[in-house]
Amino acid sequence: MKFDNRLVLFNCRLFDSERGRLLHDRSVLVEGEKIKAVEKGASAGSFGSFTPVDLGGLTLLPGLIDVHVHITVPFMHKVTPRASFAMGRQIERNARACIEAGITTVRDTGGFPGRLSSLISAIDSGDIPGPRIIRCNSCITAPGGCPDWVPSFRSFVKAYLGGQYAERVGNPEEAAKQTGEMVRLGAEWIKVYCQHRSWLLGRGDLPVLDPDTFRAVVDTARRSGKKVCCHISSLKDLEYAMSMGVDTFEHSPLDEIPDKTAVEFAARSMVLNPTLACLDVGSDELWQTVESVLDERGPSILEPEPLRQVRRHIRTYRTESYPPQRSTYMRKPYFDLPLIARGFSNALTNVGRVLHAGGRVGVGTDSGGLPTALFGVFYVEELQRLELAGLTPAQVLMLATSGNASILGMDDRIGTIGPGRIADMIAVEGNPLKDLKALSKVRMVMKSGRFLKGAPGADHFRIVSKWLRGRNSRKPGSSGTP
């Protein structure tokens, strides 16, 4: 979508995401969807035909990237009719929440293919604000395997939902067929599950893809030029998936990665996306954060039925009666939170081990993947946990921007503010290199050269209103103000 805009964003500090430092008093020239130049200094009058946008001293960063979300999973723990009717509206809210939080690109690691297609076209046509989505479509897993709490739908339900979260394959032929189908439906990555022990109370060991079937997934993906991301939970899962040659590993193992494995991991350029916030289920503070976000703005981020289910989820796990009696949890699935909580310190240490060995680590949140993983909220939580793992805020922000862009193979386009890059930028108050919480105060979001969230300065508001008028007159009936 080509459009005319010539803007100069000035009076800001700029985060250099390749070197991890702040550059003072910079101006960024934007032409159409791209960054034309980055210059030092400047004032409102010094760029000729470029319209000045005064950022009032805010810190400008590349748009944030989340390499692990489930944007079409509508926070429904239970697929009630009410929840599925609210699905479309909830998906839109998820997309908006990403933009509100400054996340301009996501990799969706599992969702409903039909819903992903309609969401992506609604975002591309400007009907709703949302991030750029790199998709996996449905996940591939073994029959009865993880995610063992996710149902397999009957075909009419599947048609309504736009496909399903996980497709289950029992042999190499089915694996090749389903993988090929996900690629045909637009997958840029293939998501596969490899978890030997259930996260549900009392369920014990789980089937995983046998080597030939697993290999058929990876080979089919490779033949189509696609990479593979793999859900894991333990060292056993990690080592098995490494032997299958997957590219990224989703969730840090709950037991310690030995040095030898970390060294091999690094040598093979594999990537760990630890998703620490979603594994930190033993943190009272995190539960309280989620609860207070729901109290403050629950109805604005969740549809009524998803909100009810999320609150119910919190009630289930935050009461004295959890964990329930064996007879109860064998009848009805309950997550084994103590199991995950016990492994959290290993999950955290593993990040340092992988980095120390020279390996790569990404920033992903699993937003949408569990009922408390609210879009945006979990992003800042994840950044803070990476700091806890031993990184400086500057290193964390490099991972979140240029690092994530390189994991996605998009570092020539996003993750950095520089000439020729796509104009994805956010502005925050304060200094995020001193305190990562500054990322929870995103004041301006630009994606592909368009403002999707405001910035200070009268000039800016004039530009936005002009742009909205232009857009609304081009597209009658579009869904209004981003």
Ligand SMILES: [Zn+2]
């Ligand atoms: Zn996930």
